[in-house]
Amino acid sequence: MISKLNTIFAKHQHEPGSLLPILHDVQHALGYVPEDAVPLIANHLNQSRAEVHGVISYYQHFRTTPPPKHVVRLCCAEACQANGCNALFEHAKLQNIEVEPVYCLGLCTLGPAMQIDELKLHARVTPEKFDALIKALGDES
Ligand code: FES
Structure with missing residues (x-):
């Protein structure tokens, strides 16, 4: 360091x-x-x-702890809010998964939208789909 x-x-x-x-x-x-x-x-x-x-x-941008191995972002812009992103945030909290809010991932008609790391976008994310995607991350590690 x-x-x-x-x-x-x-x-x-x-x-x-x-x-x-x-x-x-x-x-x-x-x-x-x-x-x-x-x-x-x-x-x-x-x-x-x-x-x-x-x-x-x-500044919220600065972290004082090491970042998680994978960065999970959930869209919480209007269209995704209308499709249940708030419930997904609550679901993620219950699973102790660190999720960053973002404002539009370009999948507005297919919300709630989720991004894992920088490039993997996922549409119409339900709590079940969320769990499966998170489980798959664990299996990759
Ligand atoms: S509003 Fe969520 S992807 Fe655009």
Whole structure:
């Protein structure tokens, strides 16, 4: 982690206001912003840990824990809401599956729509179909 941080620090060496670009690069390189990185970033920028924590917690984009192996996104835009995406979110919560809300996956007439990782789109997702897709992920691992 330290060598990656040093590379990122060097990249933004002469950039004023480089906290956000550094946090973005750390998350891109490591998948999240580890707690151990906060004092190093704060020290590098001559800021307090609280200031760095404040920025991390302000932006929902930043993760402070490692990302899940698979990213599951459910569309919660209007058309998918009309077709039951809220019930699917509740269903996912009960299964302890981390789901990110997105706003339109381009399958509006075939909702609720779901995306697994970056490219796999699924239409007309029911709780049963959701469970089968999640089970298949586990079988792939
Ligand atoms: S509204 Fe859900 S895919 Fe467009």
